[in-house]
Amino acid sequence: ISNAQGQLLRELDPASAQNNIADQDQNSEFIRCAKTAIASVEGGVPRAHLMHYANDGALLQELYTVDGAGTLIQSANFEVTRQATEDDIPAIIDIISPLEKQGVLVRRDRDKLEEEIDYFTVVEREGLIVALAALYPYDCDSGEIACIVTHPDYRNGTRGANLLNTLEVNARAAGIQRVFVLTTQTAHWFIENGFSEIQLDDLPEAKQSLYNYQRKSKVLSKKL
Incomplete structure (x- = not known):
């Protein structure tokens, strides 16, 4: 998830994530994934990770580096x-x-x-x-x-x-x-x-x- 300037947002709570996707195409595959991640965290899942499939090594970077490669959505303070x-x-x-x-x-x-x-x-x-x-x-x-x-x-x-x-x-x-x-x-x-x-x-x-x-x-x- 990126902000209005195109900068990657690395950590968001569900409400902030929802605000940042509100102006985007709600029928796109990415938005559907983002909404699913938000709903999962709101439903009690501790955290959800959003990464771009085209970024080689994104999963490993997200899991094994402190900053990751995508957006982390979680309810607790990071x-x-x-x-x-x-x-x-x-x-x-x-x-x-x-x-x-x-x-x-x-x-x-x-x-x-x-x-x-x-x-x-x-x-x-x-x-x-x-x-x-x-x-x-x-x-x-x-x-x-x-x-x-x-x-x-x-x-x-x-x-x-x-x-x-x-x-x-x-x-x-x-x-x-x-x-x-x-x-x-x-x-x-x-x-x-x-x-x-x-x-x-x-x-x-x-x-x-x-x-x-x-x-x-x-x-x-x-x-x-």
């Missing part, structure tokens, strides 16, 4: 955003290690992650951690957002922005009125998402004392 657990640490290390080696992220060893795992939120896609981020509370009304990272295979999307929004919601729920970030690479992205550059002196004192002048990170903040 991706889940949740609190990280210690079981996620190996996957977190795999995702952040390359960026740590490049100097983009501050190094966090396994012991550090075990201490801080409760601050992390992850996006899980069929058992695979594809994105993560952390929210560290500071004083009574401030929190630091850090380590927003998406798996290299899943960077073309809105997972980073969605994670940022989730952390902001969690921060508000915890009574945090302002979040801040330190970044060497992505200041423009945070500015696009409502952050403004501030001075080091504007940070909580506990964070000021930890600032690494060699990294020359920009400091940005956002009121919630």
Whole structure:
């Protein structure tokens, strides 16, 4: 199933699938197959896969790759955003290690992650951690957002922005009125998402004392 721009839609719930085929020829073989798939999922089948028969190897790609080759219709959410657990640490290390080696992220060893795992939120896609981020509370009304990272295979999307929004919601729920970030690479992205550059002196004192002048990170903040 494709959208109005002809882009393949890889995952849909039954209602979204129905909306996307509403303007097409309802008597075509494809639409009949799509309607059958939608009805099956609405009837309790966990998932249905739609692939084009002319694509060589489509079935194997659909079954044995994460993104597949067609459209997956299922009632349950394909991706889940949740609190990280210690079981996620190996996957977190795999995702952040390359960026740590490049100097983009501050190094966090396994012991550090075990201490801080409760601050992390992850996006899980069929058992695979594809994105993560952390929210560290500071004083009574401030929190630091850090380590927003998406798996290299899943960077073309809105997972980073969605994670940022989730952390902001969690921060508000915890009574945090302002979040801040330190970044060497992505200041423009945070500015696009409502952050403004501030001075080091504007940070909580506990964070000021930890600032690494060699990294020359920009400091940005956002009121919630």
